[in-house]
Amino acid sequence: MAVFEAVLELADDHLVLGHRISEWCGHAPMLEEDLAMPNMALDLIGSARTLYAHAGALEGQGRGEDELAYLRGEREYRNCLLVERPNEDFAHTMLRSLYFAAFMRPYWLAVLAQSSDEVLRGVAGKAEKEMAYHIRHAGEWVVRLGDGTEESGARMRAAVEALHLYTEELFESSDAAAAAEAAGLLPERAQMRAPWQAMIAEIFEQALLAVPQGGPVLRGGRQGLHGEGLGHMLAEMQVLHRAHPGARW
Amino acid sequence: MTQATSGAMPLWEVFIRPRNGLSHKHAGSLHAADEVMALQAARDVYTRRGEGNSIWVVRSADIVASDPVQAGENFEPTADKVYRHPTFYEIPEDVGHM
Numbered sequence: 244m245a246v247f248e249a250v251l252e253l254a255d256d257h258l259v260l261g262h263r264i265s266e267w268c269g270h271a272p273m274l275e276e277d278l279a280m281p282n283m284a285l286d287l288i289g290s291a292r293t294l295y296a297h298a299g300a301l302e303g304q305g306r307g308e309d310e311l312a313y314l315r316g317e318r319e320y321r322n323c324l325l326v327e328r329p330n331e332d333f334a335h336t337m338l339r340s341l342y343f344a345a346f347m348r349p350y351w352l353a354v355l356a357q358s359s360d361e362v363l364r365g366v367a368g369k370a371e372k373e374m375a376y377h378i379r380h381a382g383e384w385v386v387r388l389g390d391g392t393e394e395s396g397a398r399m400r401a402a403v404e405a406l407h408l409y410t411e412e413l414f415e416s417s418d419a420a421a422a423a424e425a426a427g428l429l430p431e432r433a434q435m436r437a438p439w440q441a442m443i444a445e446i447f448e449q450a451l452l453a454v455p456q457g458g459p460v461l462r463g464g465r466q467g468l469h470g471e472g473l474g475h476m477l478a479e480m481q482v483l484h485r486a487h488p489g490a491r492w
Numbered sequence: 493m494t495q496a497t498s499g500a501m502p503l504w505e506v507f508i509r510p511r512n513g514l515s516h517k518h519a520g521s522l523h524a525a526d527e528v529m530a531l532q533a534a535r536d537v538y539t540r541r542g543e544g545n546s547i548w549v550v551r552s553a554d555i556v557a558s559d560p561v562q563a564g565e566n567f568e569p570t571a572d573k574v575y576r577h578p579t580f581y582e583i584p585e586d587v588g589h590m
Contacts, residue, residue: 273501275522279536380532387525 247302248321248419249429250363251311252465254294255322258312259473260343261287262480266330276333279380283340286373290366297362313484317474318467321417325409327464327473334395334402337384341446342406344377346413349438353430360428382446389450399452407455413439417465503552504530506537508544516548524549 265284271277295308326343330336351374354367388395416424416432423429440454447454463469483490501523507516519538524530530549539547558566570576 273523275524275533275537278540279533282536282540376535380536383528383532387529 244302245419245422246426246428247298248417249423250294250298250301252321252323252417252420253429254291254298254311255320256326256343257287257291257294259320259322259476260326260339261285261291262476263326263328263330264336264340267336272333280336283373283377283380286370286377290370290373293362293366297366309484309489313481317469317477320464320469320473320477321467322464322469322473323409323412324461324464324470325406325413327469327476328406328409329472331402331405332398333384334388334398335405337381337388338399338402338406340377341381341385342410342413342443344374344381345439345442346410346435348374348378348442349435350430350432353434357430358428359426363428378442385446385452386450389447389452396451399450403452403455408459408461410439411460412462412464415462415465420465501525504534504549505552505555506530506534507548507550508534508538509546509548510544512545516546519543521552 261284264280264287267277267280268284269277271280291312292308295311299306299308299311325339328335328339348371351367351371354363355371358364358367385399389399390396391399414433414436420429420432424431444454502525503521504524504527505521506519508519509516519534522530522533522537524533527549531547534547534549538544
């Protein structure tokens with residue numbers, strides 16, 4: 244059961260961030276980004292699908308990806324708070340992606356090298372390349388916005404101030420995750436801190452941004468304690484499936 | 493594309509090589525702030541269906557194009573030089589496909 248919950252946490256992170264990024268589809272500031280963001284959303288949703296299917300199999304109660312994605316309420320979602328933060332502006336969106344991808348890239352590489360779970364290694368092999376691209380895409384934007392105009396620099400600094408306090412939760416293992424880590428299925432989240440910090444420091448230096456030191460920390464997603472925004476997001480994401488259960492096209 | 497975007501960001505031409513051994517072919521154009529962003533945008537806009545394994549981008553402003561007014565003097569003189577096409581000899585069957 245712990246392993247099921249640990250994989251579910253990972254799947255929820257990917258689906259929630261993927262859905263958030265997909266909200267830009269049709270609304271991006273330029274055509275090029277209007278294609279780039281759905282590309283990245285689909286990378287994340289693709290990983291989420293495999294992870295949900297795997298979680299459902301581990302649970303053994305007959306729940307598949309649709310049941311797990313569409314028929315759980317807000318309190319049952321186990322994603323970290325960072326990924327559910329609203330898009331706000333382009334600075335927030337790019338920084339949120341950078342923070343997440345800079346964590347997931349070393350995480351997937353560690354899964355690939357160490358995990359005893361073949362399905363997870365399969366996801367990792369594909370996802371580590373996707374995360375490398377997300378770091379590049381989001382990182383280049385963070386540099387250009389941070390070291391851009393007065394307006395873009397101010398927005399980038401505001402995004403850092405708004406989002407940095409959600410990053411600590413990335414490195415914390417829930418009880419379920421700790422059990423899966425002890426069993427050799429998943430790497431320890433805390434091990435990603437050093438590569439994450441190095442990546443963020445390198446990009447922030449180019450972006451003329453200061454890495455916040457200390458300060459408040461917000462957590463709770465792994466216990467199902469979410470911000471107000473997730474409920475609204477899930478309502479929109481789940482309405483079709485709940486109105487037409489099992490609908491296909 | 494808004495006026496602001498096209499004004500602030502130059503136009504780039506994108507060339508994609510579908511696979512090793514073939515040459516880069518013009519795929520289209522896009523707007524981007526600089527060459528790094530242009531490469532990324534080209535990847536996101538023009539290689540979504542596995543179209544290629546290599547991308548070139550070049551500023552549209554850096555392309556020197558022939559003048560359409562000179563099309564006649566440039567290209568028409570070749571029309572009656574059919575002997576330049578390698579169609580006047582038989583290929584031995586042993587050679588197979590060339």
